Amino acid sequence: MRAGVLRAVAGAVLSLYPKAWRERYGEEVADLVTARPVRLRTVADLAAGAGDAWLHRRRIPGARPLRLPLAAVLVAGIYGLWLLWSPGARDLAGLGSVWDEAARAGSLADELSGTATTMFASAGALALLSLAQLGTAVRAAGKHAPLGAAARTTGRRVVVTGLAVVLPIMLVLTMYAGLMLDAGEPLGPLGGAITGGFFVPPLMALILPLPLIAATSPVLSPAARAAGKSLTVAAVLNAIAWLAVAVLVAMGLREASPWFVTSLAAGAVLSVGMAALVARAVLRRAPEDPVMLPERTQLGRAPF
Amino acid sequence: MARRTPELGRFTDVALLVLISLAEGQKHGYRMISDIEEFSGTSLEPGTLYGALMRLEERGWIEAVQPAERRKPYRITDGGRDALREQLATLRRIEQAGVRRVAWGTA
Numbered sequence: 239m240r241a242g243v244l245r246a247v248a249g250a251v252l253s254l255y256p257k258a259w260r261e262r263y264g265e266e267v268a269d270l271v272t273a274r275p276v277r278l279r280t281v282a283d284l285a286a287g288a289g290d291a292w293l294h295r296r297r298i299p300g301a302r303p304l305r306l307p308l309a310a311v312l313v314a315g316i317y318g319l320w321l322l323w324s325p326g327a328r329d330l331a332g333l334g335s336v337w338d339e340a341a342r343a344g345s346l347a348d349e350l351s352g353t354a355t356t357m358f359a360s361a362g363a364l365a366l367l368s369l370a371q372l373g374t375a376v377r378a379a380g381k382h383a384p385l386g387a388a389a390r391t392t393g394r395r396v397v398v399t400g401l402a403v404v405l406p407i408m409l410v411l412t413m414y415a416g417l418m419l420d421a422g423e424p425l426g427p428l429g430g431a432i433t434g435g436f437f438v439p440p441l442m443a444l445i446l447p448l449p450l451i452a453a454t455s456p457v458l459s460p461a462a463r464a465a466g467k468s469l470t471v472a473a474v475l476n477a478i479a480w481l482a483v484a485v486l487v488a489m490g491l492r493e494a495s496p497w498f499v500t501s502l503a504a505g506a507v508l509s510v511g512m513a514a515l516v517a518r519a520v521l522r523r524a525p526e527d528p529v530m531l532p533e534r535t536q537l538g539r540a541p542f
Numbered sequence: 543m544a545r546r547t548p549e550l551g552r553f554t555d556v557a558l559l560v561l562i563s564l565a566e567g568q569k570h571g572y573r574m575i576s577d578i579e580e581f582s583g584t585s586l587e588p589g590t591l592y593g594a595l596m597r598l599e600e601r602g603w604i605e606a607v608q609p610a611e612r613r614k615p616y617r618i619t620d621g622g623r624d625a626l627r628e629q630l631a632t633l634r635r636i637e638q639a640g641v642r643r644v645a646w647g648t649a
Binding site for chain 1: 570571572575587588589590591592593595596597599600612613614
């Protein structure tokens with residue numbers, strides 16, 4: 239291969255390095271590539287170096303921790319969950335045969351199925367409750383002198399964002415309720431038990447922007463924290479429900495296909511991870527300390 | 543070659559060559575590659591060299607010097623010099639053991 243082409247390829251490979259590395263060493267290495275002979279092994283060495291730099295990114299002097307945008311992670315999570323749901327976990331034949339095998343153990347299967355269904359439904363209800371907590375606080379925000387104006391502005395942002403997410407929330411709720419009420423093909427007791435795990439975390443992710451916006455106002459922050467606590471309990475209930483599902487599937491494992499078990503296991507990990515991420519995001523943005531309002535003076539509350 | 547330092551991984555040997563090169567004075571990447579090739583016969587590629595420089599800098603064994611010209615030089619720190627002494631002492635012990643064993647084999 240001609241040296242000029244290899245030099246161009248080596249230059250292109252440099253763009254594969256992490257940004258922090260390029261900021262620190264990029265110019266020096268580009269200078270070396272320009273000044274020294276470039277061979278195929280130089281290109282291969284640079285490509286291996288790029289992989290190494292990504293693997294050991296924290297070692298790059300001045301590198302900041304890698305942060306993926308939360309919204310992107312959650313959107314990818316929703317897509318992932320629903321891909322795993324159908325055609326992965328929503329395998330009617332698989333659901334039926336695993337349930338039949340698990341049901342041989344007697345009433346335990348029914349109890350586990352009921353527990354998972356109830357826990358997932360309760361998690362969804364708690365997620366919706368967090369909306370009600372925020373709604374009450376937003377309505378009262380304007381009356382909170384002397385921060386009323388700022389709180390009203392934040393409250394309006396919460397309402398506008400709420401209007402933007404209400405349709406997707408309704409869609410998720412309709413799909414969830416429809417599946418639970420056996421609209422379309424009945425999923426059976428095991429299908430009913432696992433459905434919530436695939437729909438509650440997306441519901442929580444759709445609700446997430448609202449407490450995050452509310453947390454930016456000192457007046458609405460306590461309500462955002464209360465919503466965060468509700469979402470945390472919802473995340474815990476979601477995890478407990480998955481434990482019940484795990485025992486249920488273990489009881490019928492002999493009849494489960496590897497594809498079904500893999501889809502369900504990946505779905506469980508994604509579901510629990512997403513719910514925990516949503517709860518943690520709200521609790522981190524809305525601190526525990528209540529807003530410190532100024533002391534009241536003879537002239538009323540002192541301005542900031 | 544020298545005992546592997548866990549944090550340096552496969553760059554242990556390259557890091558040793560870099561430390562030896564910088565022990566005689568500060569150098570930028572281009573001069574380091576030439577110097578290492580001259581005293582050890584090892585031809586380093588930029589990706590490998592800068593993988594080692596990143597680790598040595600992170601460990602505080604070398605540091606970048608404010609450049610007087612376009613190219614940025616690096617110099618060895620006191621900690622780097624101590625680490626180099628330790629690595630060379632290890633190499634000497636390995637060399638002595640090797641020489642002794644070769645002598646026994648031919649006796």
